[in-house]
Amino acid sequence: MSDRFTKGMARNIYYGGSVFFFLLFVGLTVDTVTAIPERENRDQLTESVANGKAIWENNNCVGCHSLLGEGAYFAPELGNVFPRRGMGNEEIFKAYFTSWMNAMPTNVPGRRQMPQFHLTEEELENLADFLIWTSRIDTNDWPPNIEG
Ligand code: HEC
Structure with missing residues (x-):
């Protein structure tokens, strides 16, 4: 050598x-x-999920929220809002989500505020389906903290 x-x-x-x-x-x-x-569970991509994504984008939710870590850090992560608030139950989550969206803004002094978007019942249903679908993407358990 x-x-x-x-x-x-x-x-x-x-x-x-x-x-x-x-x-x-x-x-x-x-x-x-x-x-x-x-x-991504593409077989579960319904029309409602696709509409929900369009509503999510048209209303710029990501201007304040993050979705699977992507977006702004003004408001909570929403990629895991379904397990966090719905505990895995779609009906519980949809009831929570609808009343949350309709109750905005809270006007609680000193608390960060979310605007009122005046969405229809169907639009809220679509958005909820989109968030449920997103939470089921296999992300290797990201985000690590359920409180987002
Ligand atoms: C101007 C900023 C802003 C925009 C835009 C915004 N949000 Fe929010 N959102 C907030 C804030 C701030 C909070 C937390 C408020 C609180 O805890 O009192 C919040 C909380 C939430 C929650 C509750 C989260 C939880 O953990 O319980 C949901 C659901 C939600 N937003 C959905 C949406 C959706 C859907 C859109 C788009 C249609 C949107 N937000 C757009 C600011 C925003």
Whole structure:
């Protein structure tokens, strides 16, 4: 074995390393792309969930709230509001959600306020379905804190 580090050895490390990490990158990309549809429960994507997402976006809820960590940090995380307030029961959650949305703003002095959005019953139902669906995405238990 040569005790000199030759140009040839350096080149082999360069090409070998590039090929190795390129293949690793391709492999992990394929793994992510195949894993995501299962994690998202796409078979449960109803029309109501899709409408709820549109209402969520049109009213800029994410301007104050975060959803699975993404968004603003003025108001609580809502990716886990279904287990937090509905305890896994859709009826309990929908009752809570509707009365919450209709009670805004609370006007409690010193408490951060959420606006009144004047949404219809159907729109609230859609939004609730969207939040329920979101909470069922397999996120490796993110967020770690149920209080968001
Ligand atoms: C201007 C900022 C703002 C916007 C925009 C906003 N919220 Fe909020 N939201 C808040 C604040 C602040 C709180 C917490 C209020 C409190 O605890 O008294 C809150 C709380 C909530 C809660 C209760 C969370 C819990 O843990 O009980 C829900 C549900 C909610 N918002 C849904 C929505 C939805 C849906 C939208 C969009 C249609 C929205 N919010 C838009 C500020 C906002």
